Amino acid sequence: MDGEVVVEELGQSANAVPVVVGRGARTARAADVVLDAVVGALAAWTVVFHLARLAGMPRDGALALWLVVLAVVALMVRDGRLGFPSVPPAGTSGSIGPVAVLASLVVAAGLAWLDIDGLWWPLAWVAVVAVLGLALRAVWKGGASRHLTDRTAMGATTGFGALAVLVLAVLAAVLSLVMVRPDQDDVFVVNRSAYVEVHSGAFPERDTIFSDEVLPVERPAVLPTAIEPLVGTLAARLPGNSAALSHLGLAPLIAALGVLATWRLLRALGMRAPVLATWAGTLFLVLDGSMHGSFGNFFAGRSWQGKAVFLMLIVPTLWHHGQALGRNGSKRHLLIGGAGILAGLGLTSSAAFIGPSVLVAAATATALDAGRPRRIGRALLASIPTLLAGFYGLIAEPQYLDDVAGGVGQVLAAIDIGRLLDSGTEPVAMVRFVFGQGPAAVVGIAAALTAWAVVRDRGARLVLLAGPAVVMGFYMAPGAFDVLDTVGSADAVVWRSMWIMPVPAMVGLVLAAPRAGIRAAQVVVPVAVLAGLLVVGTPIVSTQNRGVEMVWPPSLDLPRPEQDSARRLVEMVGSGLVAGPEDVNFAVSVLSAEVRSVNPRTSYLKGRHVGPDFLADERQALTRALDTGTLDFGDAIVGRALEGLEPDALCQRSPAPSSEVADLITIHGYDQVGSDRTCTFWMKAQ
Structure with a gap:
């Protein structure tokens, strides 16, 4: 038995059957x-x-x-x-033949290895849709399922299995704490939380990175997200600050909940070994660090965003x-x-x-x-x-609405079929941005296309087919990404259409599926595949994954040791403007909303918030000079930056190759006030 048990009534009728729930x-x-x-x-x-x-x-x-x-x-x-509600029912339907599965594997190999772009993609897309149709036909021919009951499905969960998943969730949380992988999206994300933390008034609607809600916000005028204000609101009432609550509180919580969410989905789909599949899917995420947009890199390394x-x-x-x-x-x-x-x-x-x-x-x-x-x-x-x-x-953004209306009129007036078929945003490039290319990519893509074949319930099979059908049949249709970009300026995020597929669960399903006649297959196959992925892929904890560091005690996900220099700048100024190398600027903007930096992220030096008085070129030149110790852009533009921006404190990376930058800083009225292992610090003379 599984420890203490309770008896529940199955169903709501008078003929309800008592079921032991462990x-x-x-x-x-x-x-x-x-x-x-x-x-x-x-x-x-x-x-x-x-x-x-x-x-x-x-x-x-x-x-x-x-x-x-x-x-x-x-x-x-x-x-x-x-x-x-408890876990929905899962049942058994007829078997399926190997043709659709083999065809799906061929498609997966093609997407993982071949550069299918230009006018070749429409032909490949037709083949992909045909294979998905073949799989759908095979599933439907398998017949309807004979369903189990909710309580029977729930009763199949053992105490040891539940404990194993809870242990995995704790390990995922710990991994998120000890793994440091700085991400510059935090310049916007965590800075917004930090601003809410120190401002008790209405929530910010405009820029908080470079101004006190004076400039337009850096990102498009879409519906503002609510998670960052929530973190800032809670940080104002809890110990620590927004950065700590994000990186050391929210991150481990979501890493653990992500494991539990995958486990629930696997149980709901009728997986016969949901615990093993959850472990396999989670270990796949740990090994899936080759691409910045991979599922693995959103698992523990960025789980606070x-x-x-x-x-x-x-x-x-x-x-x-x-x-x-x-x-x-x-x-x-x-x-x-x-x-x-x-x-x-x-x-x-x-x-x-x-x-x-x-x-x-x-x-x-x-x-x-x-x-x-x-x-x-x-x-x-x-x-x-x-x-x-x-x-x-x-x-x-009313002018954008006019642009969209005008664009629709132009499209209706003159439809260029050739241009539509020759996608500007290549669908296969979006696949590569998430899954990568080569043998490591095959695991995720093949699992996404064949997971439907390893479950017994027809409904579950259709669910697992629905994901790739929507992604590859609709979003990856020739010209679809271009249309989304025209209507919604979605060129920077269309790759996220891959997120529609529950890939961690799909990988777990395929790797941990029973194989007829091979009793040890449920253990041997995942071990062998994951070991191979370890050899040919890039674990998310590898230094090759954007310089990841494993640290103890847990640290904020900010550049090291630059975050220490950033803290010192914040302490020196209290409230004002500072300048330094970009990594230091980045950390300043995450740690404080009252101390601003001239250039926390170079890509934010352009956009609708940038005007002539913003001095974008000067900000970039000053950042470069403080980072390299050389006047690559000339002394005039750096001088204009110091005069026009008037930062209260500076951090010059040390040691500097020459004194030219230090001499220019001194000429513009700054005094050297100390140093650490990253920076030489300067303060504006009073």
Whole structure:
């Protein structure tokens, strides 16, 4: 037996059958409740945040309102008005032949190795769609499934298995703490949290990196995300600061919850060894560090950022509740699926197209399997907030709305089929940006295309086919990425369409699947494949992965030792402007919203916030001079930077190759005030 057991009534009829539910099942259910509670809390905050923006509500007022909403929802759950559903049923349907699987493997190999671009892509896309159609036909011919019950599926979770997953979740959290992989997106992300932390008024609507809400914000005029203000709001009431709460609090929490979310999805899909599959899928993430946009690099190395929270927590949650909604039409699944959509909008602008794609695809797959196509409408209903977010993105910048309308008119007036087929944004390049190229890429791509073949339930097979069907059949269609770019300026994020597929779960499914006649295959295959991936791939903890460091005690995910110099600059100035090498500037902008740096990220020196008085070229020249110790851009432009920007303190990387930069700094009225192992510090003479 599995420790202490409880007896529950299966079903709600008079003929309900008592079922023994062990410790493992209760642990699984508790984990599911935690996942849904976190998603619900994020959704509630997203709504409260935008209400606060509209009403001009101060930070602490928004926090109080959010806590009241959470308390009301908690009471409703306790009183039974709402509920957290258990794992949906999984059953068995007929077997499938090898043809569709082999064809899918051929497609995976082609996407991983071949440079299919230009006018070759439409031909390749037709082949990919044909293979997906072949797989769909094979699945449908397998027949409907004979379903198990919810409680029977839950009862299959052993106490040891649940403990193994909890251990894995803890290990993931620890990895996020000891792994330092600085990411310059924090210049915007964590700086916004830091600003909210020290400003108790209304939430910021404009730039906080270079000004005190004077300049326009650096990013496009889309619906603002809510996660950064939440972190800043909590940091104002908790020990530490926003950077610490992000890197040392939110990051390990999301890394652990990501493991639990994958485990739940695997159980829901009827995986016969969900614990082993969860371990295999998570280890794949640890070894998936070859590309900056890989799933692995959003797992532990960036898990505090909203887009990583969305990928690791919200996407598997939407797959889970979407497929359950299609199976049984439950309003509870609809409610939590809708909460996932709202939570996603508070995490990343990409949720506007990824969220509904996942929820509708999952619900469609199981609704068609159950013969209840009307349930698809419920998933569409839950996706309405994304349409509102997209409309906001258009009206927030009226001139852009005019551009889109004009562009649509031009497209209707003259459709260039050749240009449409010869994609400007190459679909295969988007695949490479996430999966890479070569043997290491085969594992992820092949798993995404064949995971449907290793589960027994027809509904689950359709769910696993729905992901690649949406990505490769719709988003990767010739010209589709170009259309998205025209309508929504999505060229920088269309690669995230790969996130629609729950790749960690898919890899776990394929690696840990039983093989007929080979009893040890469930252990041997994942060990062999992951060992091979270790040899040919790049682990996320490797120094080849953007110079990752493993540290103890845990440290902020900022450049080392530059973050120490940044702290000293912040202490020297208190409130004002500083300049130094870009890594030091980066750390300053993350650590403080009251001390600003001239150039925390070079890519932010252009955009709609940049005007003649911004002195973008001067900022770049000064940063370069302080980093290299040479006047590569000439002394005149560096002098203009010192005179026009008037930074209060400077950090010149030491040792400098010559004294030319130091001499120029002295001429412009700065005194040397000390040094550390990175910088020589200068203060403006009083």
